[in-house]
Amino acid sequence: MLIQTPKDFGIGRGQIFVGGSWVESASTDRRDILNPKDESAVDAVAAGSVEDADRAVAAAKKAQPAWNALTPMERAGFLHKLAALVDEHNEVLAQMLTAEGGKLVGESRIDAHFCSALLRYAAESARRLQGEILPGEGHDEQIWIQRVPFGVVAGITAWNFPAALFARKVGPSLVTGNTVVIKPHELTPLTTLVLGELCRRAGFPEGVVNIVPGDGRTVGAHLVSHKDTDLITMTGSVRAGGEIYALGAARIKPIRLELGGKAPFLVMEDANIDKAVDAAVTSKFFYGGSVCTCNDRMYLHRKIYDQFMEKFIAKVKALKVGDPTSENVQIGPRISQVEVQKLQAMVAKALEQKATPLLDMTSHDAAFSKGHWAFPMVLGVTSNDVAIMQEETFGPAIAAMPVDSFDQAVAFANDSDYGLSAYLFTPSNRLIMRAVNELQFGEIYVNRPSGESPHGFHTGYRKSGLGGEDGQHGVEGYMRKKTMYNNYG
Template sequence: MATERFQHYINGAWVDPVTKEWIDVTNPATGEVIGEAAKGGKEDLESAVDAARAAFPEWSHKSAEERADYLYALNELVKRDAEKLAATITSEMGKPLKEARIEVGFAQGLFRFAAENTRRIQGEIIPGSTPDEKILIDRVPHGVIGGIAAWNFPLALCARKIGPAIAAGNTIVIKPHELSPLVALRLGKLIDEAGIPAGVVNIVTGDGPGVGVPLVDHPDVPLITMTGSTPAGRKIMEAAAKNLKEVRLELGGKAPFLVMEDADLERAADAAVSARFMNNGQVCTSNERTYVHADVYDEFLAKVTEKVKALKVGDPTDESVDVGPKVSLDELEKVHAMVEKAVEQGAKLELGGKRLTGGDYDKGYFYAPTLLTGVAQDQDLVKNEVFGPVMSIIKVKDFDEALAFANDSQYGLSSYLFTESLDKIMRMTRELNFGEVYVNRGGGEAPQGFHHGYNQSGLGGEDGQHGLEAYVETKTIYLNS
């Protein structure tokens, strides 16, 4: 079967990799190669940075309205090609098509927010040291931004970095993940069609050693924004320290999901299952630890069990499918090893716990939606990010214990609370140590919010006005006549 070959997008042109090497991109549902992406190296990356540097002066001097117009045009093109982009996401990383459409919609929202806010990057005027002096705090772009995206939201994560970076007047070199680079390259075609000037956005594909490392090391890239694992984030921070460059890292999560005795249990069970099994659990905000008050534990478990049993696993292009394949065999095997270890440590396997086989399942990386009970707070499953379709239910005696267990984590990205008690909600605002809390709702951040974590979940944040401000730095001007 013929496959499409995708080149790098550098300086407004599509170019072959200097390495003359290509990466096969495989559909995790079928095992078929669906495309080839350029396998870049240091020379490709340096060409992209040079292009971005050359484009920066003119782009940064464009008016806010001009930059907004380009972003609005790009947003309309993403909207026009939404089905094609969603189908690409589904084919290269296995996300159910109905969820891929949601991702495309989120990407549109990110571009639209960036466009709307080019004129909201505000400075300050402060009284000077003399009657005739004013102190101006200006906001200016950094220059060339280095973006590194993860494989689980291959379009939205690119939009999350490209949108605010160029809205603020920067140029950018972005590296999509090698497991799912094709939708980013399709986005590159829309960037070109939108007329965004050559060199403003550059897309270089390849692996971490070939492209990621030289991007982080490059002395002309003052800011790195990366979404990925915590171990990878540590390496990036260490490498960036050599040039004292700024880093913004959105890393792993271990979100607690607290269900209190006064919660709407039907609503909570729906949200718990959705937040755990969306995108096959391959989401940093996924419900990783479900803490349920003892008074409602049995009823909640019964509701969740029925909902997990009802999940349909299969071909992600099927509109009725809830859970597609894992993105790769390695990722599937990691999840299965964690489930087996949990059972060895005393957890009870209620549902799933195995790779699905037979028929079309044999072609892809399908793992059964898994439900574990009897999980203890000190088990590995509670400490380490699972990143797969595995739900663990843990009984707690009261809100105090739920808070203590929730905070007992190296991570601090997202969390969930279901309660009708204003007192508990107010305590949560003081005592639940996570950068993002969903109260009486499932997951899913908004473009106008601020997505950020504490501790090992990263540095800085994305989205909203605070995320946009990350893409500028201050310049203090002591103004005298």
């Protein structure tokens, strides 16, 4: 199949989406978007500027009062139309996601499908937006607490799930009466631009959705510090999140951050080993480990450690690394050489710290001479202080450690700067309930692999973020409260 790109949707290489139209960027610079599998050029986009960001924010601010004046159900109608268009273009979007991000085409279809599911959930939330009425302390008085939009939302997305993250920001922003400016990651802006065109085709009013590609430290930083952006929502690295948090502090600006993870995978002695192994492989190697919720360190009860690892390594060995457009491949390329080098450095450091290499699938085949390739690596460790047990890998390398008890596994799991996701495998309801109380993570998968639902709540503790996304609580995060003391006497 010939890969379609933004130009096939009538989007010029120097254009940004502002005020409901494709307009030329104020910058004449262009950024080539390269295919991670062979570094070939997929397309080029505008390297947006501060001036572009200003235009987008102005358009969003102008559009917001009229957009908010619509009923929530009217706003939801536009989101339903957009979701239908995303489904209609699922395969086109999947091919584009694979071309710009290196994701397996099957995984890209999931990304596009989750995009439409998140949009539909946001639309369905229109009938669940509610306030509160409380009795006043005085006679003939009520206290009304209403939930109202912030105004202009700036959404900054990561490179690993361009479609889903677009929907995760745009859906709840719009249904609650905000308008939005999206800055896609500079490595994967193509799908986001096409989603902007689908917004135009869905008939969104001018300025309700705006998209400005560009560098995070210029366009992104300007959106964060802009006097007319009222809420910042960002998905990305802890480093970038910290910089955004600091920038927003100057204006005491509300910030929502979904950052990195270092998910522990706990398997107890009474677990279904085959089920746990299957989930461990799936949860680790989806998108080659470039997922913030992925299985990133394993704590296995000593009584089942050898049995688990034998089966786990056998399944990892069966994974095929190669062209992400092939339906017979399980791991594609990394997004960039920088990510490859970071992973290689982390593995090298772990080996220096006496980690034991249990599996190294590194290939020097000529087929991998171009592109950004990293291969599955499994390590054994005996200390929780080894760097690979503490630092997010974001790639196909993982370490496992034997533990003597549930208590020890929980203690090691909680000994982390991260607190996004965790996994537990056991049939014991007592241990499951203890995990609810003792595992200090915002999201826990019990006896199942990873994968969020649109109506769940995706939130992290510690350096994994602030706020949260999805579900009722995610939607509520795009509204602020206004209190009215209504005396009708």
